Structure formats: structure tokens, C-alpha cells
Amino acid sequence: MQVPILKQGPYLIATVQSALTDDDLKQLRDTLVDQISQVRARGVIVDVTALDVIDSFATRTLRDVAHMIRLRGAETVIVGIQPEVAFSMVKLGLTLEGVATTLDLEEGLRYLQRSGKRKVQEHEGRPHR
Amino acid sequence: MKGALIADELRVSIDSDSDIVSARQKGRELAAQCGFPSTELAVVATAISELARNIVRYAVRGEIVLRLIDNHGGKRGVEVIAADDGPGIPDLTLAMQDGYSTSGSLGLGLPGVRRLMDEFDIVSEFGKGTTVTVRKWKR
Numbered sequence A: 001m002q003v004p005i006l007k008q009g010p011y012l013i014a015t016v017q018s019a020l021t022d023d024d025l026k027q028l029r030d031t032l033v034d035q036i037s038q039v040r041a042r043g044v045i046v047d048v049t050a051l052d053v054i055d056s057f058a059t060r061t062l063r064d065v066a067h068m069i070r071l072r073g074a075e076t077v078i079v080g081i082q083p084e085v086a087f088s089m090v091k092l093g094l095t096l097e098g099v100a101t102t103l104d105l106e107e108g109l110r111y112l113q114r115s116g117k118r119k120v121q122e123h124e125g126r127p128h129r
Numbered sequence B: 001m002k003g004a005l006i007a008d009e010l011r012v013s014i015d016s017d018s019d020i021v022s023a024r025q026k027g028r029e030l031a032a033q034c035g036f037p038s039t040e041l042a043v044v045a046t047a048i049s050e051l052a053r054n055i056v057r058y059a060v061r062g063e064i065v066l067r068l069i070d071n072h073g074g075k076r077g078v079e080v081i082a083a084d085d086g087p088g089i090p091d092l093t094l095a096m097q098d099g100y101s102t103s104g105s106l107g108l109g110l111p112g113v114r115r116l117m118d119e120f121d122i123v124s125e126f127g128k129g130t131t132v133t134v135r136k137w138k139r
């Protein structure tokens, strides 16, 4: 099951449509890391609203995605974790520490816009390349 | 699709990535038939996912048996048996600790499944295999 990835403005949006196998998750990770530099995107949104299970492997892979994207100079937001999925993750002991999450896609976009602005402010006064 | 329905028992053979997904989906369906609320469906499905992945990763192949059960007092629930003839676990106390992993993973699968489910039992013989039996009762 391939995850469609769309480019919207400076962002990549990956919308998970159905259950993913471990291989699908790895492929999603690799494709995102690959595409982020190809299209020079500033942020990535992974919409997991459709996932009814986020287990240890999925958590680890999502965490890896966020960290790899950060090393490539962009931001990642995981959006749409369902309440019952969040409940199971916490019971299992899984955390998405250091990874931005928002309620839905709209909030995710807003988050990326804000963090984009922060970056610009941080760089103000410095010469641009 | 692997797995045949024998009365209220469903057997799913596990030997690949995609079997992990089908086992947890079948477990979810069975729990839904039993009338579990959606939070508990996710709990059961997540537990199955962890147990099935352990089979694929450490024992290569095995089986997951899903059953609707009854405690003879009118209480219903689901039972999940994850069994394999793999290498077994030399030290169960260690394997049940949060963060213990021989594969560089998070080491949360087994202790996490114990937290997710109501009953947890593990039998493992070094060199012979592992059987994990868990239950969730409907409240």
C-alpha cells in the first residue's frame, strides 16, 4: 500500500490511506527523506488519521522520519493520531518525544507556517546566502 | 488470506510483514463482534501487532490463534495465543523488562502487551519456542 505524497506550497503532505506494513512504513520514510531535498520542501506533514494501530515499529519509524527530515533542514508534523490509538500508545509505553504532533491537517499546516516564521526571525540580521 | 474460522476460533499463520497486519485486523474484527468499545479494539489490535512482529522477527514463523471466550459467569472476552517453534527466550525476567531488546529495538513489545491486556502468560523454552497467551475481558 503506497502512501500518496502531495506537494502543497513549500510542504509535502503524506496521507496514509489504510493499514501499513513494516515495509510500507520504511518505504514512506525513505521516500519522504528523498523527496524533501528534491523538491526543496520546508516541511512535511504525515497524516495518520486512517491508522487504527500505531505500534512500536510504526512509532520508531515516524520518529526516524522526523529526525531525518530535521537533519535535512526541514520540519515534520504528525497529524491526526486518533484518541484510541493515543491511548494504546501510552499504555504500551510509546512516545513521540521530540516530534511535533497536531490534532489535524489544518493545525499541522499552521504549525509549519509558524515554525517557518520563527526560522526567518532567527536569521534576521544575518546575511542571506 | 490465511486463517479459517472454526466456530469461534480463528487461526492466522504468521510468516511475513503483511501477516502482522492481517492478524491484527482479524483480532479487531473478532473483538468488535464481541462488542468491545473502540478504545479496546485498538488495544487488542496493538497487542496482536506486537506479538505477531516478535514472531516474524525472532522466530521467523508461527501462528496466532484468536478466540472468543467466556468465563462461565457470563463475561465475554477475546483470547490471543501467539505461538512459535523459534529459538525461545533464555531469560524471561529480562525479556519482560521495559527497554530490553536483543535487536536494538525499543524493548517495549512484551511488557507493553502485558500492560495493554487483562491477563498475560508467557511460556518459553530455550531452543524450542515461545507461546504468549493474553486475554482481554469485556467490561
Ligand SMILES: Nc1ncnc2c1ncn2[C@@H]1O[C@H](COP(=O)(O)OP(=O)(O)OP(=O)(O)O)[C@@H](O)[C@H]1O
Residues within 6 Å of the ligand: A056, A057, B050, B054, B055, B058, B059, B084, B086, B087, B088, B089, B095, B096, B100, B101, B102, B103, B104, B105, B106, B107, B108, B109, B110, B111, B130
Ligand atoms: N517469539 C519470540 N521468540 C524469541 N525471542 C523473543 C520472542 N519475542 C520476544 N523475544 C525476545 O524478547 C525480547 C523483548 O521483546 P519485546 O517485544 O519486549 O522487545 P523488542 O521486540 O526487542 O522491541 P519492540 O517490541 O519494542 O520493537 C526481544 O528482544 C527478543 O530477544
Ligand SMILES: [Mg+2]
Residues within 6 Å of the ligand: B050, B053, B054, B108, B109, B110
Ligand atoms: Mg517486540
